[in-house]
Every structure is written in structure tokens, then in C-alpha cells.
Amino acid sequence: MKLLITGGAGFIGSNFVIYILQQHPDYQIVNVDALTYAGNLENLKSVENHPNYTFVKADITDVQAMDALIGQGVDVVVNFAAESHVDRSILEPDVFVKTNVLGTQVLLDVAKKHKVTKFVQVSTDEVYGTLGATGLFTEETPLTPNSPYSASKAGGDLLVRAYHETFGLPVNITRCSNNYGPYQFPEKLIPLMISRALSDGALPVYGDGLNIRDWLYVEDHCSAIDLVIHKGVLGEVYNIGGNNERTNVHIVKTILQELGKPESLITYVQDRPGHDRRYGIDPTKIMNELGWKPKHTFETGIKETIQWYLNNKEWWTRIQSGEYQKYAEKQYGSR
Ligand code: NAD
Ligand code: DAU
Numbered sequence: 001m002k003l004l005i006t007g008g009a010g011f012i013g014s015n016f017v018i019y020i021l022q023q024h025p026d027y028q029i030v031n032v033d034a035l036t037y038a039g040n041l042e043n044l045k046s047v048e049n050h051p052n053y054t055f056v057k058a059d060i061t062d063v064q065a066m067d068a069l070i071g072q073g074v075d076v077v078v079n080f081a082a083e084s085h086v087d088r089s090i091l092e093p094d095v096f097v098k099t100n101v102l103g104t105q106v107l108l109d110v111a112k113k114h115k116v117t118k119f120v121q122v123s124t125d126e127v128y129g130t131l132g133a134t135g136l137f138t139e140e141t142p143l144t145p146n147s148p149y150s151a152s153k154a155g156g157d158l159l160v161r162a163y164h165e166t167f168g169l170p171v172n173i174t175r176c177s178n179n180y181g182p183y184q185f186p187e188k189l190i191p192l193m194i195s196r197a198l199s200d201g202a203l204p205v206y207g208d209g210l211n212i213r214d215w216l217y218v219e220d221h222c223s224a225i226d227l228v229i230h231k232g233v234l235g236e237v238y239n240i241g242g243n244n245e246r247t248n249v250h251i252v253k254t255i256l257q258e259l260g261k262p263e264s265l266i267t268y269v270q271d272r273p274g275h276d277r278r279y280g281i282d283p284t285k286i287m288n289e290l291g292w293k294p295k296h297t298f299e300t301g302i303k304e305t306i307q308w309y310l311n312n313k314e315w316w317t318r319i320q321s322g323e324y325q326k327y328a329e330k331q332y333g334s335r
Contacts, residue, residue, distance in 0.1 A: 001024070001027045001028070001075050001076065002027070002028040002030070002072075002073055002074050002075050002076075003020065003027055003028070003029050003030070003074070003075065003076050003077075003078060003229075004030050004032060004069060004070060004074045004076070004077045004078070005017055005020075005029060005030070005031050005032070005078050005080065006032050006033070006060050006077070006078070006079045006080055006081035006107065007033055007039070007060075007079070007080035007081030007082060008029075008031030008032070008033055008044070008055075008080065009031065009033035009035060009039035009040055009041055009043060009044065009055075010033070010038050010039055010040075010043075010080060010081075010084070010185075011038070011043075011084075011179070011181075011183050011184045011185055011188075011218070012080055012122070012179055012218055012221060012222070013031070013033070013080035013081070014040075014043035014044055014183050015043075015181065015182065015183060015218045015219065015221075015222055016078070016080065016222045016225060017029060017031055017044060017047060017053070018044070018046060018047055019219060019222035019223070019226070020222070020226065021047050021050055021052065021053060023226060025050075025052065026052065027052060028052050028054075029050075029052060029053050029054070030054045030055075030056060030069060030072075030074070031044070031053070031054070031055045031056070032055075032056045032057075032058050032060070032065075032066075032069055032081075033055070033056075033057065033058075033081065034057065034058065034059040034060070034081070035057055036083075037322075037323045037324065037327075038083075038084065038085075038185050040183070040319070041055065042315060042318075043183045056069060059103070060079075060081045060099065060103035060104075060106060060107055061098060061099065061102050061103045061106055062106075063106055063109075063110065066106055066107060066110045067110050067113070067114075070107075070110045070111060070113075070114045070116065071110075071113075071114050074114065074116055075116060075117045075118070076116060076117060076118045076119075076120065076229055077107060077111050077116055077118075077119045077120065078120045078122065078225065078229065079104060079107055079119070079120065079121050079122055079156075080122045081099065081103060082099055082100050082103075082122075082153065082156075083095055083096045083099050083100060083149065083152070084149070085149070085185075085187055085188070086126075086147045086149045086150070086272065087187070087272065087331055088149075088187075088327065089147055089148035089149035089152070090147065090148065090272070090273055090274075091330065091331075093148035093152075096148050096149055096152040097148075097152050097155070099152075100149075100152035100153055100155065100156050101152050101155040101156055101159070103156075104121065104155075104156035104159055104160065105156075105159050107119070108159060108160065108163045108169065111169060112163060112167050112169050116170070117170060118170050118171070118172065118229065118232075118234070119160065119163075119169060119170065119171045119172075120171070120172050120173075120174065120225065120228060120229055120232070121156060121157060121160040121171065121172070121173045121174070122174055122176070122225065123153055123156070123157050123173050123174060123175045123176075124150065124153050124175055124176060125137050125175050125176065125177045125214070125239065125241065125279050125281055126145060126146075126147070126149065126150035126153065126276065126279070127143045127145050127150055127153050127154040127157055127175065128141045128142075128143060128144065128145075128175070128279075129143070129144035129145060129146050129150075129276065130146060130276035130277045130278060130279070131277070131278040131279065131280055132277070132278070133278070135280070136280045136281060136282035137175070137239060137279070137280065137281050137282060138239065138282045138284075138285075139175075139236075139237045139238070139239055139285055143157070143158075146274045146276055147274050147276075157173050157175075160173055161173070164234070164235045170234045170235075171234065171235060172228050172229075172232040172233075172234070172235075172236055172237070172238065173236075173237045173238070174224065174225060174228055174237075174238050174239075174240055175237060175238070175239050175240065175281075176216060176221050176224070176239075176240035176241065176281075177213070177214035177215065177216050177240070177241035177242075177244075177279055177280075177281045178213040178214060178215050178216065178279070179215075179216055179217075179218045179221050180215055180216075180217065180218065180301065180302070180305055181217050181218035181219065181301065181304075181305050181308070182218070182305070182308045182312070183315075184218070185319065185324075186316045186319060186320060186324070187324065187327065187328075187331075189213075189248065189251060189252075190251065190255070190302075190305060191309060191316065193251070193252050193255050194255055194259070194305075194306055194309045195309065195316050195320065196265075197255060197256055197259050197261045197265060198259065198261075198309075198310075198313075200261070200265065201265070202265060202267040203252055203256075203265045203266050203267060204267055204269040204332055205248060205249060205252055205266055205267065205268050205269065206248070206269060206270070206271050206272045206275060207268070207270075207271030207272070207275060208268070209247060209248050209249030209252070209266075209268065210247050210248070210249065211247065211248050211275060211276070211277055211278065212245050212246065212247055212248075212277070212278040212279065212280070213245070213246065213248065213251075213279055214241050214242075214243070214244055214245045214279050214280050214281050215242070215244040215245075215246060215251075215298055215301070215302075216240065216241055216242045216244065216294065217242075217294070217295075217296035217298075217301035217304075217305075219295065219296065220240075220242060220294035220295060220296055221240060223292065223294075223295070224238070224240040224286060224290075224292045225240075227286070227290045227291070227292050228286075228290065231290045231291075232290065233289070238285060238286045238290070239281050239282060239283055239285060239286065240281065240283060240286055240292070241280070241281025241282075241283045242283070242294040242296075242298075243280075243281075243283070244297075244298040245278070245279075245280050246298065249266070251302075252266060253266075254302060255302075255306065258302070258303065258306045259306065269332075
């Protein structure tokens with residue numbers, strides 16, 4: 001089987017490339033990534049010489065480049081490539097529409113032309129908007145995205161759905177909750193708080209800190225996508241999550257405790273505009289129909305993740321000295 005993985009130099013994409021080469025060493029993997037600020041080939045050092053792995057630097061909005069790649073006998077496209085950070089989408093929405101909507105449409109068109117056997121769209125629970133105090137997102141929950149990021153992901157999802165309905169393109173859409181683990185860019189809550197706590201910096205918690213996210217260790221997301229590629233029923237959507245709802249302030253306090261740092265580092269700052277209050281995934285469908293089960297609990301996953309950031313300080317300090325610094329200054333005043 002030949003897989004085209006888009007966005008494979010990012011956080012989840014690079015974990016997925018590594019995971020899939022471990023699970024299916026005979027598969028041919030082509031990783032295409034534009035290497036934006038979030039793409040980092042260092043993440044892929046362990047597989048760069050694997051005989052069945054190839055990297056191509058290209059943008060998913062580039063029709064000719066995608067045509068050349070998918071036209072070379074690709075069976076399955078797995079689309080991770082995206083602008084992924086909500087706060088950046090508030091500062092600069094246009095690039096989110098370009099990559100997440102137009103980029104998806106380009107891939108769908110080329111996938112249709114070359115008759116791939118499956119197109120997997122890696123999406124997010126954020127397309128469902130926000131929950132109140134009770135209830136969970138199911139695959140039937142209406143899409144009511146609240147940020148430019150989630151609106152652009154919802155736009156991509158709707159195009160995937162439309163290519164299935166209109167052209168019969170064989171597709172699946174996955175919608176996962178918040179991931180954490182190795183190689184997550186230090187703009188996202190968990191690595192941001194770990195890196196700032198380690199340098200005794202202020203930890204910026206938005207609003208009252210009681211917003212809830214449903215956390216999943218990245219390897220469990222990878223195993224779910226692997227199952228969807230092989231067993232997903234065409235045209236279906238699968239929600240992915242491990243029932244790990246936590247408030248943001250609980251996450252931050254857990255990190256401080258693990259690192260032996262004081263809670264006085266917590267600084268409550270102005271809330272994110274349009275900040276979704278609560279996410280919670282109902283994973284019954286993927287568990288019952290495809291037999292998926294997460295391996296990691298939040299308690300083991302967060303410890304492993306903190307240890308990874310402690311062991312890989314060079315990886316994130318190098319990132320923080322680059323383009324990220326400009327963004328952090330805009331977002332937080334300083335790093
Ligand atoms: P990320 O920002 O770490 O990585 C995105 C990757 O896409 C980067 O390598 C970047 O260079 C690449 N990319 C961006 N624009 C591109 C373009 N135009 N052409 C080619 N490559 C491009 O993101 P992530 O957190 O790994 O998320 C990956 C996917 O999973 C996204 O589609 C995201 O919406 C989805 N998702 C993320 C989470 C999460 O918690 N991080 C949860 C659910 C779903
Ligand atoms: O739910 C899945 C989504 O999870 C993915 O689709 C997105 O790509 C991914 O970025 C993530 O979005 P969130 O907005 O939930 O993640 P983030 O890490 O940015 O924030 C998590 C929570 O922490 C959120 O409630 C905002 C809060 N937060 C975040 C940052 C960066 C803070 O309180 N302070 C911060 O500095």
C-alpha cells in the first residue's frame with residue numbers, strides 16, 4: 001500500500017509517520033509538507049533513512065505538485081496538513097482558509113482524478129463548537145464552529161463530505177479531541193506551560209482557567225487513524241477521544257506539581273475571544289464498530305510527555321529562538 005501523508009512534519013503527522021512505519025514497515029510512505037513554522041524535519045530523524053519513506057517539500061494548495069505526487073500510484077491520502085493554532089487564526093485568518101479549505105479541495109480534486117482507494121480527512125472536535133456543562137459530541141452533533149480555525153476545518157470537512165456525495169469519492173473524516181505528547185509545538189497549552197515553567201516564566205491561563213478540553217495521547221490518535229484507514233466504512237465520520245476531560249487550570253497545576261514548581265507562576269490573563277467552554281467526545285462509534293481502544297491514561301500520558309520535554313530541551317529551545325519568538329511577543333508580550 002502507498003500512503004500520501006500530508007503535514008507529516010508537524011506534531012501529529014510526524015508521530016503518525018513513525019507509527020505507521022512501525023506498524024506496516026512494508027508500506028510506502030510519502031510525506032508531503034510545506035514546512036511552515038510548525039513543520040520540523042527533526043521530528044523525523046528516526047525514520048529519514050527508512051527504505052520505504054520519502055519526504056517531499058510542497059504546498060497542498062499547489063495543484064501541479066499534488067497531481068505529480070498522487071499520480072504516482074498513491075492508494076490512500078491522509079490529510080493532516082493544516083494551520084492548527086486557534087490563537088493564530090484570530091490574528092491571521094486568511095492563511096487558515098487557504099490551507100484548510102482550498103488545500104483540502106485541491107487534494108480532493110487530485111484524489112478524485114487519480115481514483116485513490118481512500119481519502120482520510122484528519123479533523124477536529126472543534127468543528128462541533130462548544131458544549132455546556134453536560135452532554136458529549138457525537139458524529140451527529142451539528143457543526144457550529146466558533147473560531148476562524150474551526151470554521152476553516154469545518155469548511156474542509158464539508159468539502160470532503162460533498163466529494164463523497166457528489167462524486168462518490170471514498171472518504172472518511174476523523175474528529176479527534178485535544179492531543180498531547182512528543183513533538184507538539186510549544187505554542188499549545190501543555191508544551192507551552194512545561195517550557196515556561198522550566199524557565200520560571202509566567203504561565204498565561206486564559207479567563208478563569210475553567211474551560212475544559214478532552215485530552216488524548218498522540219499515539220492513541222495514530223492507532224485510531226490506522227484503524228480508520230483499514231476498516232473505516234466509506235463515507236463515515238469517526239469521533240476519537242479517550243474520556244479525559246480536564247479543566248485548563250488542572251492541567252497547569254499538574255505540570256507544576258510534576259516539575260516541582262510553585263503555583264504562583266500561574267497568571268490569569270485576558271480570555272481568548274470566542275473561547276469554547278467545553279469539549280467532550282463520545283467515542284462509542286469507533287470503539288464499538290472498529291474496535292479502537294486507547295492505551296494511555298491521562299495520568300501516564302502526561303508524565304511521559306513531561307519527561308519527553310525534559311529530555312528534549314534542545315528540540316524546543318531551538319524552536320523558541322526562531323519565528324516563534326515573534327508570535328510569542330505578539331501574543332504574550334514576551335516569551
Ligand atoms: P501542526 O501545526 O503541528 O502541523 C501541521 C503541519 O502541516 C506542519 O508540518 C505544517 O508545515 C504543515 N502544513 C501547513 N500548511 C501546509 C500547506 N499549505 N501545505 C503542506 N503542509 C502544510 O498541527 P497538528 O497539531 O499536528 O495537527 C495536525 C492535524 O490534526 C490538523 O489537521 C489538525 O486540524 C488536526 N487535529 C489536531 C489536534 C490537536 O490537538 N493538535 C486535534 C484534532 C485534530
Ligand atoms: O480540540 C482539538 C483542537 O485542540 C485542535 O483541533 C487544535 O489544532 C489544537 O490546537 C487544540 O486547540 P485548543 O485551542 O483546544 O488548544 P490550545 O493548546 O491552544 O489551548 C488549550 C486550552 O488552553 C484552551 O482552552 C485555551 C487554553 N490556553 C491556551 C494557551 C495557548 C490558555 O489558557 N493559555 C494559553 O497560553
